[in-house]
Amino acid sequence: MNPLHDKYTSQEDFDGLAQGLRTVFSSGKTKSYSFRIAQLKALHTLVKNEEKLIVEALAKDLGRCQFEAVGLEVLGLMMEIEQCINNLSSWMEPVTTPVSDSRWFVCPSLLISCVLH
Numbered sequence: 001m002n003p004l005h006d007k008y009t010s011q012e013d014f015d016g017l018a019q020g021l022r023t024v025f026s027s028g029k030t031k032s033y034s035f036r037i038a039q040l041k042a043l044h045t046l047v048k049n050e051e052k053l054i055v056e057a058l059a060k061d062l063g064r065c066q067f068e069a070v071g072l073e074v075l076g077l078m079m080e081i082e083q084c085i086n087n088l089s090s091w092m093e094p095v096t097t098p099v100s101d102s103r104w105f106v107c108p109s110l111l112i113s114c115v116l117h
Helices: 011-027 033-049 051-062 066-091 108-116
Strands: none
Touching: 033 051, 033 066, 051 066
16 A cells, blocks of 8 residues: 555645645636646546555445445546546537527536635
């Protein structure tokens, strides 16, 4: 087992990490299609490469056997990430709303930013 995975994150480390993430998000860098696809592909690779550690954690924390962990958790997560990759461009398109003034529209990425703040 990797000793780095046994370390708990201190509140100070977490606060610094959270602030760094807020700064990147506020910069607008996360809005582009290329950034989001790169992040999703990196997440997919991480899950694939660290499958053994994920299975071990699920066994330790939830009592999942390897078959359940892989079949119900890991593969499901990988399929959801693949679905996000395949649908991201259409999900990022503005959606018109059924209001009388056609100048209004809803952009899902803006809704996400409201939830995160």
